[in-house]
Amino acid sequence: EIVLTQSPGTLSLSPGERATLSCRASRSVSSNFLVWYQQKPGQAPRLLIHGSSNRARGIPDRFSGSGSGTDFTLTISRLEPEDFAVYYCQQYGSSPRTFGQGTKVEIK
Amino acid sequence: EVQLVESGGGVVQPGGSLRLSCAASGFVFDDYAMSWVRQAPGKGLEWVSSINWNGHNTDYVDSVKGRFTISRDNAKNSLYLQMNSLRAEDTAFYYCAKDTGSYFSDWFDPWGQGTLVTVSS
Numbered sequence A: 001e002i003v004l005t006q007s008p009g010t011l012s013l014s015p016g017e018r019a020t021l022s023c024r025a026s027r028s029v030s031s032n033f034l035v036w037y038q039q040k041p042g043q044a045p046r047l048l049i050h051g052s053s054n055r056a057r058g059i060p061d062r063f064s065g066s067g068s069g070t071d072f073t074l075t076i077s078r079l080e081p082e083d084f085a086v087y088y089c090q091q092y093g094s095s096p097r098t099f100g101q102g103t104k105v106e107i108k
Numbered sequence B: 001e002v003q004l005v006e007s008g009g010g011v012v013q014p015g016g017s018l019r020l021s022c023a024a025s026g027f028v029f030d031d032y033a034m035s036w037v038r039q040a041p042g043k044g045l046e047w048v049s050s051i052n053w054n055g056h057n058t059d060y061v062d063s064v065k066g067r068f069t070i071s072r073d074n075a076k077n078s079l080y081l082q083m084n085s086l087r088a089e090d091t092a093f094y095y096c097a098k099d100t101g102s103y104f105s106d107w108f109d110p111w112g113q114g115t116l117v118t119v120s121s
Helices: none
Strands: A004-007 A009-012 A019-023 A033-037 A046-050 A061-069 A071-077 A086-091 A103-107 B003-007 B011-013 B018-025 B034-040 B045-051 B059-062 B068-073 B076-084 B094-098 B115-119
Touching: A004 A086, A009 A019, A009 B068, A019 A103, A033 A061, A033 B018, A046 A061, A071 A086, A071 B045, A103 B011, B018 B094, B018 B115, B034 B076, B045 B068, B045 B076, B068 B094
Parallel strands: A009 A103, B011 B115
Antiparallel strands: A004 A019, A019 A071, A033 A046, A033 A086, A061 A071, A086 A103, B003 B018, B018 B076, B034 B045, B034 B094, B045 B059, B068 B076, B094 B115
16 A cells, blocks of 8 residues: 655644645655645534645645655645644555545644 | 535533534545544544445544444445444544545545534443
8 A cells, every 4th residue: 555654743833834744655645646634623624635745625825735656745835723733644546545644734 | 516524423421422424415425435534622632433335344543443343334425434342532523534545545625514422421
């Protein structure tokens, strides 16, 4: 199975700052089949990005995804108070579908 | 609006059984594959099982094979997870999630609010 490693584990930033989250795969993710989710405490995960770089419906354009092969990035251009949460990547290029362990974006 | 509502969680002893249900609305249920994803308290996400649109194809994570059974009733717009021989490591929130197509191959969107399963003596 493809193992996804997210870094850093925790990102401490202030509102208005830029957040850069990394997701690295143990082998190439075919066709860039990678998504990003956001999860807030007590809530289910919410889809942000699919196909590595396509924003889901209703997701603000401050969220962007990029990358290919084994290295993927989620960027939040200017953090809003509601963006402080845990972010997970997930690959669907091969079975089983696997998740990264998450990156927590916390208020500095 | 798509809605997924899980039920059936609770406290069960090791070796026991539990059946989770997920009631779906707001979309044509039998057009889509469905999945269960779990999250141990304070931990990350783990895909558990998926079923295609007509229930003829299923898949499981290795750790639950032979113990869990996924099924669906398209007439009732419902998804199920029968969990047998439960272990402490099965303790988690279990989320019902809609796949993007009729076969399980893509991402999960949306997710239900989850139901907590606690395996403890």
